[in-house]
Amino acid sequence: MSGLDHPEQVGTAKDTVFLSYSRDDQPLARKVLDLLQDAGISVWWDAMLEGGARYHTVTEDKLETADAVVVLWSKVSAVSHWVHDEATRGRDRGALVPVSIDGTEPPLGFRQFQWITLPADADWTADTPEIERLIKAVKLKQDGERSALAGPAGTEPSGTGTIAAPAKTSPVISRRAAILGGAALAVGAGGVAAWSGGLFTGGATDIKLAVMPFSVMGEPGEGSYLLEGFAAEIRSQLARNPLLHVAAKTSSNAFRDTGDTAGAISGKLNVNYLLTGDIRREGDTLAGGAELIDGNTDRVLREFEIKGPIDSVFAIQSQIAAGIVTLLSGADDRSTADGLSGGTQNVAAYDAFLRGQELYDSGTDEASDRAALAKFNEAIRLDPDYAAAHAKRGRTLALIQNLYGAPRERDGAMNAAAEAARRAIAIAPDFADGYAVLGFIFATGKLDVAGALTPWKQAYELGKGDADILSRYAIFRSRIGDDSEAKAAIALAESLDPLNARVFRYAGNIAYNSREPGAAIPEYEKAYGLNEGLSSYHNLVGWARLTLGDLASAKTNFEAETRYVFKKTGLAIVEDKLGNRAEAERHFAELRERQGDKSNYQYAQVHAQWGNEAEALAALEAAWAARDAGLVQIYRDPMLDPLRGTEGYQRAVGRMGFE
Missing domain, CATH: 3.40.50.10070 (TolB, N-terminal domain)
Structure with a gap:
């Protein structure tokens, strides 16, 4: 009868073996446990804990007192922090007995020890040679010996190396050793x-x-x-x-x-x-x-x-x-x-907020974005003074309008979004994200760059430790022409978030806006290296190549772009520059047929590059009438350079607050 049938034994007797494994491997772990116990060896594993047992305290005690720490390595357990911790302690105590249950080698740091590889069919019995070796190795540990794993006569051991002598180490606190007592925080002895x-x-x-x-x-x-x-x-x-x-x-x-x-x-x-x-x-x-x-x-x-x-x-x-x-x-x-700051003391509201955050971050489709909004609304219902939920509600309202809303709904939606951000600021005046959301809504929702400047400055002052706020602030400063501030902010964001593709994409955009397309391309490549599914990668590189005059590479990138609007806009411009006007006009006609009045900003880019000044300015006016979010790029966009000296362009940037 296994120890699993006697939970009352937990913590009352010394066990020979501490069995370390991944929860996903529990059926195989149970087989190993039963075979060891059938051989008369006392085994402890965490499934033996009673519901009321102090989980981490008992686990730590068993890990420290067992004669042998049998670690079951598998594809899953090899990347488990828990198993690594327990294996490390077993190694440091000189008690490690490593076993592979699916052919997986132990991870780095544990391959210097000889390990046993159990047969893949999992039809293990006491007569299985590898099980016999395991039992022998455990009994050697029980007897206080620290010798190599030895197989039956005539067999070769699996793995390489030997089991090291016990190291003289100070106690190591594993991640399973810590527990919160009451709601208080305890400090280790001597600290x-x-x-x-x-x-x-x-x-x-x-x-x-x-x-x-x-x-x-x-x-x-x-x-x-x-x-x-x-x-x-x-x-x-x-x-x-x-x-x-x-x-x-x-x-x-x-x-x-x-x-x-x-x-x-x-x-x-x-x-x-x-x-x-x-x-x-x-x-x-x-x-x-x-x-x-x-x-x-x-x-x-x-x-x-x-x-x-x-x-x-x-x-x-x-x-x-x-x-x-x-x-x-x-x-x-x-x-x-x-x-x-910005938070709540209501656990249910916090849980709803986290569910909404996950839906928002997934960015799957309109249904997931609206489901996220519903969760933020629920969080606010549960705690009306939850500033973070109000701020996130405002950002989500603006996002939904930008992506899915009808033009006639725009003013109402953006006003509601701005009101949500202001509510967050009123509740928590030192909460950086409230200001960041308000700046985002003014800049991309209301196309009021002057109105966005003050909240963005406040968000930056309060949120210098937040890479997301830093990167969004940096791209805002870039769009209004403050290259030095933009570059300083994005450099700090990169240092805080060096594995975030979005940060490097922003860095590339800032270099491109600064008329440094050669510096933009490496940033885009870093972003793509971190995330090969990066949105609009080929489009971004295409614009940089086009600005550098590398038309062939630009065309290749635009052809590879998956977003139809960007693909056709880029090809309409680059084909014209290559002298293929008929191809350029075909791409532009297809773009207009599919997009109708939804892509006036892109039409302005094409006409400006084709030399059609009147048509380009008319497209900008149409974009303004529809409050096209693409207009936030108008001040720094190299594709609009042919328009900069015109009265129509100056009027367009002036009413948005750029000058």
């Missing part, structure tokens, strides 16, 4: 002086931190959005503190389940410290833990023990953020003193 005085005294630029996505433990279900958003809120709070340089969400999340070490991640993100952890829901209680890791040494600087009711989630997040600022800088935290 009080460093915590209160600050470990580091360098300038703010030296404190570079990434908050990794926390592993969500247990089965997905109600509250899963709350758990998925746990680390993101800590990141957001830290990013608001001027003492820290915090890597942005997209770049940090790129390392989810990659299996990279803290040092490797830190190097790729150009940060010094990582916050990583886990979280799970146990009834109405949150449990989990976090570790602040020195990326240069892989050393755990501090563990955060956390546990509390669901409605303490905001206090927990704030305490972790404040503790990190105090630890790294020695200063009192200035980002969370007034609570969650």
Whole structure:
């Protein structure tokens, strides 16, 4: 009878084996467990925990006291942070017994040890040679020996290397070791002086931190959005503190389940410290833990023990953020003193907001965008003073109108969007995103660039730690002709979000607007290297090549563009420059037939490049009448250069507030 049938034994006796595995491999893990127990070996795995057991405390105790840590490597477990942590501790204690259950080699860092590869058919019995070797290896550990895995006579061992002698190490706190006690934050022994005085005294630029996505433990279900958003809120709070340089969400999340070490991640993100952890829901209680890791040494600087009711989630997040600022800088935290800027204390509202955010970020279609709007409305219904939800509602209203709305609905929709942003600002005057949304609505919704200037400046001052705000502010400054400010802001965004394709696309647009098309192309290529599905990549490179006079390459890029409007506009211009006027006119006729009155800005670009001044100005007037969002490019667009000295062009840019 397996230990699974006796949960009351948990924590009462010393087990010989700690079994480490991925949840996806549980059926195979159960087979291994039964075979070891049939051989008289006491085995512990986390499925033995009772519902009320202190999950991480028991797990840590079993990991530290077992004679052998049997790690079941597979395609799934090789990229699991949990399995890596447990394998590392087993290795450091000299207790590691590695086993491949599907032919997968152990990941880097564990291949110096000889491992056992079990047969692929999973029809394992006590007589299976590899099972016999596993049992023998475990019993050697039980007897205190640290020798190589040995197979039956006449057999060759799988894998290479030997099991190392036990290392003399100080205790290592695994990501399963931390629990929140009550809603309070506990500091490890011996760390009080460093915590209160600050470990580091360098300038703010030296404190570079990434908050990794926390592993969500247990089965997905109600509250899963709350758990998925746990680390993101800590990141957001830290990013608001001027003492820290915090890597942005997209770049940090790129390392989810990659299996990279803290040092490797830190190097790729150009940060010094990582916050990583886990979280799970146990009834109405949150449990989990976090570790602040020195990326240069892989050393755990501090563990955060956390546990509390669901409605303490905001206090927990704030305490972790404040503790990190105090630890790294020695200063009192200035980002969370007034609570969650823009946030809520209503868990249901927070959950609705996170669901809306996921729908918004997916950008699937009109249905998903409207579903996102419904979630933001629900969050506001649950908490009318939820500034972040009001701001996101405003951005979504503007987006829906720009993409799907009828021209006659434009003024009403944009006014409603602006009112939502103003409501966010009234609730939380220091919330950067409220100002950023208002600036976005004025610039691209109302085509009032002068009106957008003040909220954008305020968003920048309050949101210098937010890569998304920085990059949007940078492209706004570029469009109004402030190249130096635009380049400074986008450079900071790149440092915060080095794996976000969108940031590099903005950097390319800024270089192009600055009449530096040669500098734009490498930025677009970086973006494409990060995301081969990048929207309008070929179109952007096509414009840069066209401006450089490389007409053949420009044509190739426009032909490869998937968005019909951009493809046909580019080809209409480049074919004319190549002397193929009939082809150019064919592309333009097809564009007009398909788009009707929806693409007047593009018609103005074509006519301007063809030398048709009157037609180009008429198209700009038609674009203004329809409030075509493309007009935000009018001031810096090289395709409109032939119009710049005309009275009609000056009138167009003047009424938008460019001059």
